[in-house]
Amino acid sequence: AIQLTQSPSSLSASVGDRVTITCRASQVIGSSLAWFQQKPGKAPKLLIYDASTLESGVPSRFSGSGSGTDFTLTISSLQPEDLGTYYCQQFTRYPHTFGQGTRLDIK
Amino acid sequence: EVQLVESGGGLVQPGTSRRLSCAASGFMFGDYAMHWVRQAPGKGLEWVSVISWNSDSINYAASVKGRFTTSRDNAKNTLYLEMNSLGVEDTAFYYCAKSDQPLQYFDIWGQGTLVVVSS
Numbered sequence: 001a002i003q004l005t006q007s008p009s010s011l012s013a014s015v016g017d018r019v020t021i022t023c024r025a026s027q028v029i030g031s032s033l034a035w036f037q038q039k040p041g042k043a044p045k046l047l048i049y050d051a052s053t054l055e056s057g058v059p060s061r062f063s064g065s066g067s068g069t070d071f072t073l074t075i076s077s078l079q080p081e082d083l084g085t086y087y088c089q090q091f092t093r094y095p096h097t098f099g100q101g102t103r104l105d106i107k
Numbered sequence: 108e109v110q111l112v113e114s115g116g117g118l119v120q121p122g123t124s125r126r127l128s129c130a131a132s133g134f135m136f137g138d139y140a141m142h143w144v145r146q147a148p149g150k151g152l153e154w155v156s157v158i159s160w161n162s163d164s165i166n167y168a169a170s171v172k173g174r175f176t177t178s179r180d181n182a183k184n185t186l187y188l189e190m191n192s193l194g195v196e197d198t199a200f201y202y203c204a205k206s207d208q209p210l211q212y213f214d215i216w217g218q219g220t221l222v223v224v225s226s
Contacts, residue, residue, distance in 0.1 A: 034212035043216040087152055091210050095168050096154035
């Protein structure tokens with residue numbers, strides 16, 4: 001199975017900060033990567049698909065980049081409502097796999 | 108409104124079975140692949156299975172293969188997960204999710220249903 005490794009595992013940042021989360025795949029996956037946000041007690045929500053395409057309705061402060069094995073999720077100006085856990089997911093081959101998650105707290 | 112609503116969770120004894128359902132509304136259910144994804148309390152996400160729009164293609168995670176069966180009834184707009192030989196390691200929130208194709212990202216998720224396997 002393709003392993004996805006996210007870093008950092010957790011971070012704390014202030015409102016207005018630029019935040020970057022990385023996801024590294026154990027094999028080349030092209031651009032078959034999605035990013036999800038999960039708030040406490042809620043289902044995951046799609047933010048980014050195909051590595052860099054913003055899902056409809058998602059604020060433009062979220063962006064994704066990368067291809068091959070290295071990917072990045074960036075929040076350009078952190079907002080209080082962005083707290084939660086962020087997951088990357090690859091969908092190039094079975095089994096679908098997720099990164100272990102990055103917990104984001106607001107200082 | 109596009110919506111997925113899971114049901115069927117609860118407390119079950121080890122070694123027993125449980126069937127989960129996922130009711131879809133607000134979109135053409137029969138046109139999309141459907142997935143089950145689970146999350147143990149306080150842990151990360153684990154993909155469980157996928158079924159194609161016409162049930163021709165079904166895939167499972169190694170951890171559930173041979174014990175879980177995914178099916179769908181397009182006439183009823185409902186997805187199912189039949190879980191057998193449940194163990195404590197199957198305790199989790201179970202989410203259903205849709206995607207355009209089986210190997211595609213999940214664009215809509217249900218709210219989840221909790222299955223607790225305990226004696």
